[in-house]
Amino acid sequence: MSLGGHEATGPRSAQSEAEIRRDLAAAYRVIAMKGMDDGIYTHISARLPDGPSGQKRFLLNPFGMSFDEVTAGNLVTVDESGAILDDPHGYGVNAAGFTIHSAVHMARHDAACVLHTHTVAGVAVSSVKEGLLSLNQWSAQFHGAIAYHDYEGIALDLEERERIIADLGALNVLMLRNHGTLVCGRSVAEAVKLALNLERSCKAQVAALSMGLTPDPLPDDIAAHTAGQYARAYDKTEASDSDPEWDAILRQVDRASPGYKN
Template identity: 60%
Template sequence: MDMATDAHQASKLAARRDLAAAYRLIAHFGLDDSIYTHISARAEAGKENFLINPYGYRFEEVTAANLVTVDLEGNVIDDPERAGINKAGFTIHSAIHEARPDVHCVLHTHSVAGVAVSCLEEGLLPLNQWSMEFHGRTAYHDYEGIALDLAERERLVADLGDKPVMVLRNHGMLVCGRTVGEAFKRMHNLERSCRAQLALMGSGMTIRRVDDALAEHTAQQYEKWDSDHGVTDHDPEWEAYLRLLKRIQPDFEG
């Protein structure tokens, strides 16, 4: 086996490891929803086939080895556990992977805080440093029922546009990432933004707001950090999460 083949194989294994890690971390931080919601990642850089969790498995059960490979038409390419995939998950994730070649990972949650904010007419507000990351960078998609209708894919993609974050109205949250690590960190901040917003709204106190110019400045600061880390360079925050997981749930790589 030559060096190029070795590197290619290592990249494929890393994609599986990172996606399995994201599933475990989402469960660890309490953002999973039984066997529902999904995280997907391209099986190989630049390729259309993507990886997703086997149907019926809780996030804490996902490993690098049991991930399912599926194509954009819904054909299962590889299914080690013969479990199949969730059709609603396929609808959402396939639409974005097909329309956005810049997106490597798509992460969708139904957390209590995320669902609550998705039900607010005002949506997500730039009230603190966490939420300012998403200022002007959040799309909205109206609820159409459980995502089983493939025709919804066109509308979902049109609403998402080129943004990295989408509020699925009356449903939950969705983020895109150039890497699995970027998508996970983005969702972690989005979740904390939702929790903080709900805490502020329930406090009964006067909320101190920032102007759009400051919110935009902060969002650009986040983007600069992201451009310097996590794609061509190492991502220190994601590496820290991987160390945590290897300590507490080392079987995710199996």
């Protein structure tokens, strides 16, 4: 995948609302299954096709539901401000929690999905000045492709959105310092895969640096080469109608938490 943003041109950009709902509900279940949720907080949002009058529409989780309760049918449709357009079960949304997501979606039309987490490993890496290091093949995927945004308090200030967008720029991975991580995907599938890869990279860094031995980062040229290999593979997937990795993830969710499709 190209970690610098650009418009999707393959079949992923033509997904139906039903497909987007299914994938987003599965994303919530995957994040819960991997222990990457934070109670009822943090969000995964997905862009829907514009409404009949050109209205911008996004899907968000019903506020108060845990991630393993989210289904394709109970996702709430909101506009770019977080105002509710459709709420099948009347739960409402955490509009303040959509602050960051709406800013990214509106500034970056290639961001079909925005996934924000507060994991122990992600928060730990976001809390050190060095951020994520290219220590191994996993983290090399993100070499030169992570933006950083300094902590300003709980992200409720609408003015902060402009600074977040400026810091993110054309990249698809943002380390929110002292806070957590945010990734953008050209599809829900891409955002989930990116988030999972980022999480294991952070876990590996925490593990490696806790050993008391000498870290051995990859040379810049090797890390950059590896990042390019990842990028080309993800680009190819997004331009096709086949994603074996996402299909395998969906099968895993089908087995463990099949109610997400409802």
